[in-house]
Amino acid sequence: xxxxxxxxxxxxxxxxxxxxxxxxxxxxxxxxxxxxxxxxxxxxxxxxxxxxxxxxxxxxxxxxxxxxxxxxxxxxxxxxxxxxxxxxxxxxxxxxxxxxxxxxxxxxxxxxxxxxxxxxxxxxxxxxxxxxxxxxxxxxxxxxxxxxxxxxx
Ligand code: FES
Numbered sequence: 649x650x651x652x653x654x655x656x657x658x659x660x661x662x663x664x665x666x667x668x669x670x671x672x673x674x675x676x677x678x679x680x681x682x683x684x685x686x687x688x689x690x691x692x693x694x695x696x697x698x699x700x701x702x703x704x705x706x707x708x709x710x711x712x713x714x715x716x717x718x719x720x721x722x723x724x725x726x727x728x729x730x731x732x733x734x735x736x737x738x739x740x741x742x743x744x745x746x747x748x749x750x751x752x753x754x755x756x757x758x759x760x761x762x763x764x765x766x767x768x769x770x771x772x773x774x775x776x777x778x779x780x781x782x783x784x785x786x787x788x789x790x791x792x793x794x795x796x797x798x799x800x801x
Contacts, residue, residue: 694800700724700734703792709750713737718801722785723748723755724794727766732787734796735768740780755782 744759768782
């Protein structure tokens with residue numbers, strides 16, 4: 649075999665190896681994306697705790713507004729000695745501000761008389777008719793400190 653033929657063989661081998669490597673890489677990536685489409689892996693939203701205050705800041709029946717790092721606002725109401733409710737203060741009907749009414753033990757939207765129970769379930773007004781509830785954040789009280797679970801940002 650001449651030197652020129654050997655060079656031609658090596659060049660042909662390299663071209664074939666690159667071509668088949670590219671084909672394998674392309675099909676491999678396609679298979680990975682297809683499997684991720686069939687079996688979604690990462691639909692869980694990462695959550696973290698956020699400190700929102702101490703138990704002494706609110707008397708039973710009082711409430712205050714808290715803001716998450718991504719700008720969402722919530723009403724935090726003290727509903728018992730160690731119990732707090734934290735619900736979105738944005739009415740799911742048309743977006744008015746909702747507030748806590750301790751004497752009635754419910755959240756209230758003044759725009760169209762929307763009423764929500766302490767868990768955020770709509771009980772009267774247009775939100776109840778449409779089955780639109782308030783988003784509630786999970787709370788944890790430990791050693792006099794109140795935390796809520798929020799989305800990792
Ligand atoms: S916007 Fe709240 S009841 Fe309509």
